[in-house]
Amino acid sequence: MARPVWSGVITFGLVTVPVRMYAATEDHTTHFHQLQRGTNDRVRNKRINERTGKRVEYDDIVKGYEIAEGEYVTVEPEELAEIAPGKSQVIDVSGFVEAAEIDPVHYVRAYYLSPSGDQYGKPYELLRAALAESEKTGIATFVMHSKEYLVALRAGEEALTLHTLHWADEVRDPREELPELPSRVRSGSKELKTAQQLVESMSIPFRPEEYTDTYEDRVRALIEAKANGEEVTPAEGPPEATNVVDLSEALNRSIERARSGRPEPRRRSGSKAGSRSKGGPEPRRRSGSKAGSGAGPEGRGAGKGRGAPRKGPALAELSKDELYRRATEQGVKGRSRMSREQLLEALDGAREAA
Secondary structure: OOOOOEEEEEEEOOEEEEEEEEEOOOOOOOOOOOEOOOOOOEOOOOOEOOOOOOEOOHHHOOEEEEEEOOEEEEEOHHHHHHOOOOHHHEEEEEEEEEHHHOOHHHEEEEEEEEEOOHHHHHHHHHHHHHHHHHOEEEEEEEEEOOEEEEEEEEEOOOOEEEEEEOOHHHOOOHHHHOOOOOOOOOOOOHHHHHHHHHHHHOOOOOOHHHOOOHHHHHHHHHHHHHHOOOOOOOOOOOEOOOOHHHHHHHHHHHHHHHHHOOOOOOOEOOOOOOOOOOOOOOOOOOOOOOOOOEOOHHHOOOOOOOOOOOOOEOHHHOOHHHHHHHHHHOOOOOHHHOOHHHHHHHHHHHHHHO
8 A cells, every 4th residue: 555645635716625635656767776887786875975975864953045156055954844834735726717728838746636535535535526527637736745736637547646846937938948949830731731631641549557567668678688698788769850852752651551451661871781689590581471360459458378360460461569569478589679670580480489
């Protein structure tokens, strides 16, 4: 059971609801220790007085704001807490807005809120249901760990969710930050209509469980390979930029591919067409399979046992992430360094061998 990171009350109008707040996400990043090169000796950071070179204990450290070179105003934690008395225990809802009004660039981190006790379940659920029915989002402020946050309060399927937001002066203006921006595309142009057709042909429902962090998979595969003394080769480079002259052709081919489900080889910089990683499958031609064949999405994931044939969409219709997931399930060696085409070859080989 997760532990609350904050507790207090939500206030909206004259209604007060005691709540506890829990982190809604967790990090799955592979974490490394720092070692001195050529040894297994850990490297650690220590708090050192810049002038004396002596170590400083944590309790002897205070916050300081530089007002002039070498001149600081120091502030104690108690002084910061005193300037927001009581406010650190209140999520103060100032109003409700349409969710679409909040630019996603403002979102920072998500939390779940729960009622602090059974006796507060009814007002909590009334607020959640009211937000869900009205499709509104509450805008509020609160203080946590001596920092004030602007937050969005939204209704989830099961619980209220709180999203911390960037303040307006924290969001950069792209017109000021980006070196150059293209002029707007003329409305109704042929290329714009073609691009819209491509977007429409590639429209899908969002199912986050179908996406995996393939980079993290490759990091773990790298660690496993090095631990086993295997050779590691770099991944393929990124795809080359589309030639502006060929833009219309590329759009039309993309639409055709999206509608037919056929894979379209993409030239990549820094890689050779026939390259493969050590220990990976020998490239070969596939036979007896046609692009676009196979059952619909409802058949995805069928098939039992490693290397068993799957029902559902043909391999050629799958994205690289989906191919990589299947290669992981079937124990394909060297998969972390394979291109999409190499994954196709390896999975076809495993299916035929079965």
